[in-house]
Amino acid sequence: xxxxxxxxxxxxxxxxxxxxxxxxxxYQRPIFNLMLRMTASNEDAMDLTQDTxxxxxxxxxxxxxxxxxxxxxxxxxxxxxxxxxxxxxASRNALEAFSRNPDPPSLPGEDMQLxxxxxxxxxxxxxxxxxYREALILRFHEGLSVSELASALGISVSGAKMRIHxxxxxxxxxxxxxxxxxxxx
Amino acid sequence: MTNKPHDAFGExxxxxxxxRIAAMIANLPDREPPGDLIHAVMxxxxxxxxxxxxxxxxxxxVPVSFVPLRIVSAAASLALVLLVVILLAGRGPDQTSVTSLxxxxxxxxxxxxFTLNMPDASRVELIGSFNQWKPGDSVMTWDESRKAWVxxxxxxxxxxxxxxxxxxxxxxxxxxxxxxxxxxxxxxNSILIIERNNGHEAGI
Numbered sequence: 135x136x137x138x139x140x141x142x143x144x145x146x147x148x149x150x151x152x153x154x155x156x157x158x159x160x161y162q163r164p165i166f167n168l169m170l171r172m173t174a175s176n177e178d179a180m181d182l183t184q185d186t187x188x189x190x191x192x193x194x195x196x197x198x199x200x201x202x203x204x205x206x207x208x209x210x211x212x213x214x215x216x217x218x219x220x221x222x223x224a225s226r227n228a229l230e231a232f233s234r235n236p237d238p239p240s241l242p243g244e245d246m247q248l249x250x251x252x253x254x255x256x257x258x259x260x261x262x263x264x265x266y267r268e269a270l271i272l273r274f275h276e277g278l279s280v281s282e283l284a285s286a287l288g289i290s291v292s293g294a295k296m297r298i299h300x301x302x303x304x305x306x307x308x309x310x311x312x313x314x315x316x317x318x319x
Numbered sequence: 320m321t322n323k324p325h326d327a328f329g330e331x332x333x334x335x336x337x338x339r340i341a342a343m344i345a346n347l348p349d350r351e352p353p354g355d356l357i358h359a360v361m362x363x364x365x366x367x368x369x370x371x372x373x374x375x376x377x378x379x380x381v382p383v384s385f386v387p388l389r390i391v392s393a394a395a396s397l398a399l400v401l402l403v404v405i406l407l408a409g410r411g412p413d414q415t416s417v418t419s420l421x422x423x424x425x426x427x428x429x430x431x432x433f434t435l436n437m438p439d440a441s442r443v444e445l446i447g448s449f450n451q452w453k454p455g456d457s458v459m460t461w462d463e464s465r466k467a468w469v470x471x472x473x474x475x476x477x478x479x480x481x482x483x484x485x486x487x488x489x490x491x492x493x494x495x496x497x498x499x500x501x502x503x504x505x506x507x508n509s510i511l512i513i514e515r516n517n518g519h520e521a522g523i
Binding site: 138141142153154162164180183195252275305 | 346353356359363497498514
């Protein structure tokens with residue numbers, strides 16, 4: 135864990151609740167975007183992001199300060215998001231919301247083999263199972279190491295590597311499929 | 320969180336297509352969280368009650384990493400201050416008005432820039448725990464280019480409470496502070512926390 139995070143956590147545990155605002159500000163963006171991906175709803179994402187930080191605060195004395203804070207926080211967020219999806223069946227709703235997108239991404243130029251527009255990748259990421267999608271996001275978007283990613287998702291390092299690799303292969307397959315569909319349409 | 324795509328690619332990504340997909344994921348745009356999220360979280364938590372023994376045990380059970388304080392040359396520090404001034408000039412009213420930078424002369428202090436966008440005021444002073452709430456010690460100056468009252472202070476690591484004193488009589492909390500505390504007399508103080516983390520931006 136970074137010394138900055140560690141120092142803050144000591145202060146929070148010593149009774150300085152205001153110091154927690156620094157941690158919230160530091161990590162609110164990735165957690166909020168995680169919740170957007172999990173719920174496809176601004177309102178639900180806001181609620182779940184709040185819940186994640188409040189739950190993390192409540193459990194902070196159980197946090198092992200020898201490890202990094204962000205993967206631990208992410209695990210709490212993932213668990214809350216999964217509970218939410220189970221209860222509200224939001225996963226299906228989220229996929230439906232994305233499939234109703236009236237503006238499909240446009241085809242890239244001929245020099246792009248896979249038609250990899252950012253919008254297209256973002257859209258297709260939503261069709262991946264959350265475990266694979268979040269592995270890819272944590273590794274490449276948030277820049278976590280494989281071991282930090284494994285910790286965040288509660289899996290082994292070899293399992294994390296496998297998820298990254300399979301997730302990428304699946305995404306490539308989806309992109310090729312989309313490009314092929316567009317070309318034959 | 321800090322390693323971005325260029326070193327996120329492992330050796331298993333020899334395939335050009337996979338590398339490009341990974342690069343796309345790295346560059347996906349993030350959505351900004353709502354501005355009131357921090358306030359909403361802070362309103363739901365209470366200070367923790369922890370025994371001194373437990374705190375001491377936690378501190379002792381963690382290896383302390385020492386990173387030498389970064390020595391910033393006077394020129395580099397000036398450039399950083401100018402950069403912040405430029406950045407702040409383009410800020411909207413919804414962004415924090417406090418920015419902190421490491422001081423050139425002493426790495427344990429940070430230069431904190433306070434700003435208040437109140438063009439109708441004729442005089443604004445900064446009062447707070449860092450100047451014993453004494454009016455007259457920290458008078459802010461109007462910066463026409465930024466359309467704001469501005470004052471820089473060098474502060475050590477710690478938590479400070481502060482407010483703006485407008486025209487010598489009206490106490491105004493920083494509208495963009497992340498955390499506030501009731502002063503018990505009907506006013507709201509803004510909270511500023513400065514971390515000692517070796518030169519990285521750390522104020523709220």
